[in-house]
Every structure is written in C-alpha cells, then in structure tokens.
Amino acid sequence: MTRYILQRIGYMIITMFLIATFTFFLMKLLPGTPLSAADKLSEEQQAVVLEKYGLNDPVPVQYFNYMVNLTQGDLGISFQFDNREVTTIIMERIGPSMTLGVQAMVIGTILGMLLGLVSAIYHNGILDYGSTFIAVVGKSIPSFVFAGILQYFIGVKLGWFPVALWGTWAHTVLPTIALAIFPIAIAARFMRTEMLEVMGSDYITTARAKGVNKFGVVFKHGLRNALIPLITVLGPLAIGLMTGTLVIENIFAVPGIGEQFVKAINTNDFPIIMGTTLLIAFLFIFIILVIDLMYGVIDPRIRLAEGE
Amino acid sequence: MxxxxxxxxxxxxxxxxxxxxxxxxxxxxxxxxxxxxxxxxxxxxxxxxxxxxxxxxxxxxxxxxxxxxxxxxxxxxxxxxxxxxxxxxxxxxxxxxxxxxxxxxxxxxxxxxxxxxxxxxxxxxxxxxxxxxxxxxxxxxxxxxxxxxxxxxxxxxxxxxxxxxxxxxxxxxxxxxxxxxxxxxxxxxxxxxxxxxxxxxxxxxxxxxxxxxxxxxxxxxxxDRVAVMYAGKIVEVGTVDDIFYNPKHPYTWGLLGSMPSLDSEDEELYAIPGSPPDLLDPPKGDAFAARNDYAMKIDLEEEPPMFKVSDTHYAATWLLHENAPDMDPPEMVKKRMKGMANMSSSSSEGDRV
CATH class of the missing domain: 3.40.50.300 (P-loop containing nucleotide triphosphate hydrolases)
Known part of the structure; x- marks a missing residue:
C-alpha cells in the first residue's frame, strides 16, 4: 500500500512537470504583452520593463529559469498586482474559493445522496417524482439564475443573509447555496440510478431473505455498492467548485481565485496564470489519488493486493 | 407426518x-x-x-x-x-x-x-x-x-x-x-x-x-415428491416413482422424453414442439393443448381438473377422464423410463432406506 502511494506520488510529480511545461509554452503563444498600457510607453521604456522581467530572453531560457525557480517553490511575482508574489496572492484568494467550494460540496453531496436514496426507495412514488424534479431543475437551470433569485428574495426581501461581499460566515451562505444546487442535482441523479440498480440485484434479495429490514437492506447492503460511480463524478466536480467559479464569485463579489484567474489571462499576467494552473492541476491529481484510494476502501474487489 | x-x-x-x-x-x-x-x-x-x-x-x-x-x-x-x-x-x-x-x-x-x-x-x-x-x-x-x-x-x-x-x-x-x-x-x-x-x-x-x-x-x-409446473399451474404431482415410472400428463412425458440419458443408444432427444403460452393472455382450456400431440377437443375448451391416479398421484389432463381413450406414453418416453429405473435404483440404494 505504501509502495503504491509512493509510486502514485512519483507519477504526480511527472504529471505536474508535464503540465507546467505545456502551460508555459502555450502561454507564450498568447498574443500581446503583459504591459497593460503598452501604447503609452515608448519603445525604450517597454524594452526596460521587458528586460527587467526577463521577457526578452529566448523562450527556452525563460522556461529554464521558471522551472528552476519552481522547484524552489518560487512562482515569481505578478505583473499586474503591484509586483506581489504569486504565492501570496493565490494564498489570499484561495481561501474564499475553497470555503465556498467545500461547503457547497459537503451540502450538495449529502442532500443529493439523500434525495437519490429517497427516490430509489420510493421508486415511482410521489417522493421519487418530487426529488427527480428537483434534480432536473438543479441540473438544467444555471447557477447564476439561482444566485439572482437568492439575492433578491433571501438577501434583499427577507434580509436574512448579506446580499454580497465577503467577511463573516453569513456572507458565505447565499453563494454556497447557489453553488450547491448543481452537485445536489448530480448526486441525486447518480444515487437514484445506482441505488435502483443495486436494489434489483441478487444479493439484495439474499439480504431480504435473511429477514433484514428495509433500513438494513438500503444502508448496510445497498449504499456501499452504489457509491463507486458517485465518487467518480463528484471528485472532479469538487475541484471545479473549490478552485473558484467565475460567475458565482462575480455575482456575490467574492474575492476568490476564479475571478482573478480570468483577469490574469486577459492581461497576460504569466506568473499568475502559471501559478493558478499548477494549483488547479495539483488539486485535480491529488483528488484523483484520493478517489482511487477510496475505491479500495469502498469495494474490496478493487483493493490492492497487499504484500503480493 | x-x-x-x-x-x-x-x-x-x-x-x-x-x-x-x-x-x-x-x-x-x-x-x-x-x-x-x-x-x-x-x-x-x-x-x-x-x-x-x-x-x-x-x-x-x-x-x-x-x-x-x-x-x-x-x-x-x-x-x-x-x-x-x-x-x-x-x-x-x-x-x-x-x-x-x-x-x-x-x-x-x-x-x-x-x-x-x-x-x-x-x-x-x-x-x-x-x-x-x-x-x-x-x-x-x-x-x-x-x-x-x-x-x-x-x-x-x-x-x-x-x-x-x-x-x-x-x-x-x-x-x-x-x-x-x-x-x-x-x-x-x-x-x-x-x-x-x-x-x-x-x-x-x-x-x-x-x-x-x-x-x-x-x-x-x-x-421425495415431484410437482410438474406448466404455465403457472401444477399439472402433475406425485412421488418420484409415480412421476418417473407412471407419468400421466403429456407434458411430463415430454419432459422425460427430452432428458438425455447415458444408457440409451439413440442420440435423438424428444423436443416438445412450440413454446409456452403468453401469460398476459392465457389460453382457454388446457394451456398445454396447443403443444400437445394428444390433445382432444375438450382440451381447447375446458380446463382439466386434477384427476386422482392414486393416493399420492394427481394429474390435470383430460386423458384421465373415464370417457377418454386409453393413451400410452410415446415409445421414446417409455425407453427413457426404463433407463430412469436403472439410474435411480442404482443411486438411491444407499440413500433411501
């Protein structure tokens, strides 16, 4: 097991290296320069600035320098944000995004699974139709629509939670709900389908023939067997939510990473683009490792042969 | 018991x-x-x-x-x-x-x-x-x-x-x-x-x-006993000996005839023609009539009751009615029955006392 994890970490490092390389060269293909007001600067001034940031070096040299710095944990300094260090900027920004993402994922997964379970248990009953309706609505209506509705009714009319901005935990409530609706819908749909399939399988009949009650059949025998496809879809979804969603962060004026990422791309702020990409890539690879390990915990057939 | x-x-x-x-x-x-x-x-x-x-x-x-x-x-x-x-x-x-x-x-x-x-x-x-x-x-x-x-x-x-x-x-x-x-x-x-x-x-x-x-x-x-089911009903029930040596229902004959045995020389097996009836709309009369070589007119009209053959043996076929003609199982089935007798007598000696 330890050997397997070490091996996976080795692959992770190789993957990160490849992603860094690809992103670096792709970024260099972007048109324009990082100078925000290039037309107001004379040629000499531009040359001085470019020289200062090492942007006049040949691309392979820039790449080499970047990679050397990267191995030392140095992501460089931002061109746009007052020459501050990229690591600091990302650290500041990742907090709100992560908070929203994690809260939305936890709520979304739990509520979605419950809805899906209810659907499956009361298959073709009123509860099933109700929860399927919620799932369809949640999946087909974009989150910014919900965001607007929440802001207007709960934020403005009822005044229960702040409409926007960032500060206290109360500020996170509305954006979390808006973000959670999609994972609720996805989890509910997958849970329902998987659970229905599992409930129709032979070992569920075996369990019922033993005299196990409905609760035991669903939770002890059914749930675990229905989880694998669910975590497969929820993992990548979680990364998407945790690393910042541009629309929601904009609507609620959350100082998150998504908003900043787009700004950086628009202004050719190479170090920020690189830094954010690497962060998202890292989270992705890491979550995939976690999911792979969870498969083994959930299903013994996937468990790795130990000591063999 | x-x-x-x-x-x-x-x-x-x-x-x-x-x-x-x-x-x-x-x-x-x-x-x-x-x-x-x-x-x-x-x-x-x-x-x-x-x-x-x-x-x-x-x-x-x-x-x-x-x-x-x-x-x-x-x-x-x-x-x-x-x-x-x-x-x-x-x-x-x-x-x-x-x-x-x-x-x-x-x-x-x-x-x-x-x-x-x-x-x-x-x-x-x-x-x-x-x-x-x-x-x-x-x-x-x-x-x-x-x-x-x-x-x-x-x-x-x-x-x-x-x-x-x-x-x-x-x-x-x-x-x-x-x-x-x-x-x-x-x-x-x-x-x-x-x-x-x-x-x-x-x-x-x-x-x-x-x-x-x-x-x-x-x-x-x-x-100990056998019940033969066809199209959602028991068509014949009896002890193992009743069913294997003295089967009365043509469907049981068909089942016995379609069973391969080691000691029969001919390799051809009996196949019951046709397929079972659609239970969405079960046929009138005997459900097996359409596939039954021995079917009589009444089989298509009225369902046969369980006729008593012996205290342990019952079968639902009009062939057992007193007015029905005497029917023997087909040759092939008889041969199988003989084979069966050898088989079960050799296997049951130790088990059933």
Whole structure:
C-alpha cells in the first residue's frame, strides 16, 4: 500500500512537470504583452520593463529559469498586482474559493445522496417524482439564475443573509447555496440510478431473505455498492467548485481565485496564470489519488493486493 | 407426518404496462415436515415465482399475490405484512439462490453475511455468532473457516460461494428450505458436490425442502415428491416413482422424453414442439393443448381438473377422464423410463432406506 502511494506520488510529480511545461509554452503563444498600457510607453521604456522581467530572453531560457525557480517553490511575482508574489496572492484568494467550494460540496453531496436514496426507495412514488424534479431543475437551470433569485428574495426581501461581499460566515451562505444546487442535482441523479440498480440485484434479495429490514437492506447492503460511480463524478466536480467559479464569485463579489484567474489571462499576467494552473492541476491529481484510494476502501474487489 | 406448509389456489400476477401477467394461476400443494418436494418445469412456468411468493420476496409492485392462501404451520403468510415477514424470513424459512456469483454482497465480509441472520433472529452477540458461523462453514465443507470468514466473496470460487449461500440459509435452522435451482449456475462436478451437501444437510437438520429445478436427474436424486409446473399451474404431482415410472400428463412425458440419458443408444432427444403460452393472455382450456400431440377437443375448451391416479398421484389432463381413450406414453418416453429405473435404483440404494 505504501509502495503504491509512493509510486502514485512519483507519477504526480511527472504529471505536474508535464503540465507546467505545456502551460508555459502555450502561454507564450498568447498574443500581446503583459504591459497593460503598452501604447503609452515608448519603445525604450517597454524594452526596460521587458528586460527587467526577463521577457526578452529566448523562450527556452525563460522556461529554464521558471522551472528552476519552481522547484524552489518560487512562482515569481505578478505583473499586474503591484509586483506581489504569486504565492501570496493565490494564498489570499484561495481561501474564499475553497470555503465556498467545500461547503457547497459537503451540502450538495449529502442532500443529493439523500434525495437519490429517497427516490430509489420510493421508486415511482410521489417522493421519487418530487426529488427527480428537483434534480432536473438543479441540473438544467444555471447557477447564476439561482444566485439572482437568492439575492433578491433571501438577501434583499427577507434580509436574512448579506446580499454580497465577503467577511463573516453569513456572507458565505447565499453563494454556497447557489453553488450547491448543481452537485445536489448530480448526486441525486447518480444515487437514484445506482441505488435502483443495486436494489434489483441478487444479493439484495439474499439480504431480504435473511429477514433484514428495509433500513438494513438500503444502508448496510445497498449504499456501499452504489457509491463507486458517485465518487467518480463528484471528485472532479469538487475541484471545479473549490478552485473558484467565475460567475458565482462575480455575482456575490467574492474575492476568490476564479475571478482573478480570468483577469490574469486577459492581461497576460504569466506568473499568475502559471501559478493558478499548477494549483488547479495539483488539486485535480491529488483528488484523483484520493478517489482511487477510496475505491479500495469502498469495494474490496478493487483493493490492492497487499504484500503480493 | 404433520403438514408444515399448505398452499391453496395461489395466484400471483405482475402488473406491467402491457397488462396483467398471470405468472402463477392457482397452485395448490402441501409439504410435510422433513419432506423434499421438487418443482420442475421449463423457464417461465412459474416455479420461482411460486416459491418467492412463499417468502413474499416478489417485488411489489409490480408483483402481487392476487388470491389464495399460504398456510405455514397454520398461519396465512399471504396476509402477513412486511414486519411480520421479516421475523419469518431467514428464521423459519430461508432460500438458496441460483447464481452464487451474484447472490452474495461483494462489499461485505462472508462471515458478517452469515452472522446477520443469527444476530437478528437468535439474538446472539458477535462472538457467539462468530462461533456458530465457523461451525456452519465446517458443516457446509469450507476448509479453514476461521480465516475464511474474514474474506470477501470474490476470494471464493463459485462452488465455495454456493456453500456460503447454503450456510446463510441454514444459519437459523429453518423449518423450510427453498432451493431455487441451486446447481444450475455451477459446472457438473461442483453440481454433484452441492447436491451431495444438500442431501447430507437434509439428513442432519430435517428441514423440509422445496427444490426447484429443470434438471430431472437432480429430481431423481434428491426428492421425495415431484410437482410438474406448466404455465403457472401444477399439472402433475406425485412421488418420484409415480412421476418417473407412471407419468400421466403429456407434458411430463415430454419432459422425460427430452432428458438425455447415458444408457440409451439413440442420440435423438424428444423436443416438445412450440413454446409456452403468453401469460398476459392465457389460453382457454388446457394451456398445454396447443403443444400437445394428444390433445382432444375438450382440451381447447375446458380446463382439466386434477384427476386422482392414486393416493399420492394427481394429474390435470383430460386423458384421465373415464370417457377418454386409453393413451400410452410415446415409445421414446417409455425407453427413457426404463433407463430412469436403472439410474435411480442404482443411486438411491444407499440413500433411501
């Protein structure tokens, strides 16, 4: 097991290296320069600035320098944000995004699974139709629509939670709900389908023939067997939510990473683009490792042969 | 012997989009304590549905017990609710399923799967249950039970898994054991082993057994009595000897004729022409009439009642009516019957005293 994890970490490092390389060269293909007001600067001034940031070096040299710095944990300094260090900027920004993402994922997964379970248990009953309706609505209506509705009714009319901005935990409530609706819908749909399939399988009949009650059949025998496809879809979804969603962060004026990422791309702020990409890539690879390990915990057939 | 189970005029239907499928259409039989009844018939004849109804394991909806009673020690199971059934299932009656590859929970340790019933019905604690599980695994012939209980089903072979399924069924010493084609999914050598095991267990536990199969060889081997089902009804019932040496229903003739035997020289097997009727719209009269070489006019019009052949032997065919012409089974079936006589006399000597 330890050997397997070490091996996976080795692959992770190789993957990160490849992603860094690809992103670096792709970024260099972007048109324009990082100078925000290039037309107001004379040629000499531009040359001085470019020289200062090492942007006049040949691309392979820039790449080499970047990679050397990267191995030392140095992501460089931002061109746009007052020459501050990229690591600091990302650290500041990742907090709100992560908070929203994690809260939305936890709520979304739990509520979605419950809805899906209810659907499956009361298959073709009123509860099933109700929860399927919620799932369809949640999946087909974009989150910014919900965001607007929440802001207007709960934020403005009822005044229960702040409409926007960032500060206290109360500020996170509305954006979390808006973000959670999609994972609720996805989890509910997958849970329902998987659970229905599992409930129709032979070992569920075996369990019922033993005299196990409905609760035991669903939770002890059914749930675990229905989880694998669910975590497969929820993992990548979680990364998407945790690393910042541009629309929601904009609507609620959350100082998150998504908003900043787009700004950086628009202004050719190479170090920020690189830094954010690497962060998202890292989270992705890491979550995939976690999911792979969870498969083994959930299903013994996937468990790795130990000591063999 | 006292009657353990009495099934009277049982009807089971499934409500589908196409209409009501009448899977079981008036089945009546009884079972004494310790007795083994084999139910034979082709796929779709209602054998599995009948036995699943006995434990109320039919998915509801779409299935439902439409009519009839199932008296188990005098209590009518057909009228029990889910809560009451949960106390009976696994404790007083239990079931062995067809395919051991799918009938065990893949994510639960084998020991825990066997233990579940013990903890629920016998109110055992974990360590008592564990001890009993080890005994059970020894009983069903699984070597090294102490270690095996910690393993998952995928670490067992097909035959070993079926032994586990048998152990689960036997855990609480049920009065009635239903085996739904327990050997169909296994290869022939393993089949023989599981059959031996089941016979052995019958001797040790004296549970009454209902044995569903379409393999007549198995029937001759394990059963005391045989019920032949066709299109949701029992068409002939009798002791093994009645059914094998003196079959009266043309469908039973067909079944016997289509069974290969080792000592017959000719390789041709009898095939029953046609296919079973659509139970969405069961035919009027005898459901077998359309495939029956011996059908008479009345078969198409009126359903035959159960005619008594002897105290133990009944068959639902108009051929037994006093006005019907005397009919002999076809030559081929007679030959098979002779073969059967040799077979079962050699195999039963040691077993049935």
């Amino acid at each position: 006292e009657k353990l189970l009495e099934v009277n005029n049982l009807h089971v239907s499934f409500d589908t989009y196409g209409g009501e499928v009448q899977a079981v259409r008036g089945v009546t039989f009884d079972l004494k304590r310790g007795e083994t009844l084999a139910i034979v018939g082709e796929s779709g004849s209602g054998k599995s549905v009948t036995t699943k109804a006995l434990m109320q394991l039919i998915p509801k909806p779409p299935g439902r017990i439409k009519e009839g009673e199932i008296l188990f020690e005098g209590r009518d199971i057909a009228k029990m609710n889910e809560k009451q059934m949960q106390k009976i299932r696994g404790k007083e009656m239990s079931m062995i399923f067809q395919d051991p590859m799918t009938s065990l929970n893949p994510t639960m340790k084998v020991g825990n799967q066997i233990m579940e019933g013990l903890i629920k019905h016998q109110k055992m604690n974990k360590s008592q249950a564990r001890k009993r599980v080890v005994e059970l695994l020894e009983l069903v012939g699984i070597p090294d039970p102490e270690n095996r209980i910690k393993q998952y089903p995928h670490q067992f072979s097909g035959g070993m898994r079926q032994r586990v399924v048998v152990a689960i069924a036997l855990a609480c010493n049920p009065k009635l054991l239903i085996a739904d084609e327990p050997t169909t999914a296994l290869d022939v050598t393993i089949q023989a082993q599981i059959l031996e095991l089941m016979k052995d267990i019958q001797k040790k536990t004296d549970s009454a057994t209902i044995f569903i199969t379409h393999d007549l060889g198995v029937v001759a081997n394990v059963a």
